[in-house]
Amino acid sequence: xxxxxxxxxxxxxxxxxxxxxxxxxxxxxxxxxxxxxxxxxxxxxxxxxxxxxxxxxxxxxxxxxxxxxxxxxxxxxxxxxxxxxxxxxxxxxxxxxxxxxxxxxxxxxxxxxxxxxxxxxxxxxxx
Numbered sequence: 777x778x779x780x781x782x783x784x785x786x787x788x789x790x791x792x793x794x795x796x797x798x799x800x801x802x803x804x805x806x807x808x809x810x811x812x813x814x815x816x817x818x819x820x821x822x823x824x825x826x827x828x829x830x831x832x833x834x835x836x837x838x839x840x841x842x843x844x845x846x847x848x849x850x851x852x853x854x855x856x857x858x859x860x861x862x863x864x865x866x867x868x869x870x871x872x873x874x875x876x877x878x879x880x881x882x883x884x885x886x887x888x889x890x891x892x893x894x895x896x897x898x899x900x901x902x903x
Contacts, residue, residue, distance in 0.1 A: 783812040785874075812874070822886065824902045825855045832888040836863070836871040837901065840882050844871060850888070 782804060784791065789809045795802035804811055821828030827850050835847040835856070845859035846869045863869040871887045875895055879885050886901035 781814050783814060785810045785812075810874075820896065820898060822898055822901060827852055827854055827856070829896070831891050832896070833891050834889045836876075836887045838876075838879065838885040838887075840884060842881070844876075 782791075784806060786809065789806045792805045793802055794805070829852070831852045832850040835850045836844050837847060837856075837859070838844050844863055846861045846863050847857055848860050850856055861869060863871070872895075875887050875897055876885075880899065883899055884901045884903055886896070886898040888896040888898075890896065
């Protein structure tokens with residue numbers, strides 16, 4: 777991860793790294809842990825009137841006051857559809873807690889899951 781970080785939950789667990797002989801790539805292992813690789817990336821080309829990133833299977837947007845809205849899927853090259861629901865924290869349509877935690881207050885945030893299963897978090901969406 778030359779431009780990112782590796783988070784481990786719960787903290788303090790032993791990590792094992794297996795590197796190729798040249799050290800160009802490898803894998804990380806930890807028992808009974810969740811490993812999350814976070815990569816720093818340039819801002820995505822996401823505007824309310826055009827998705828310039830890729831097709832998104834699920835989209836949630838948090839407004840500046842902190843309320844979440846579910847928008848369903850968002851096709852590549854199209855405008856964001858109106859919200860379909862205001863999810864409740866105990867519903868399956870609520871955004872994943874590990875992705876929605878630690879967000880700055882008062883900012884618009886877009887959370888999304890791609891069709892490939894990757895996750896996207898964009899702080900300051902359409903501000």
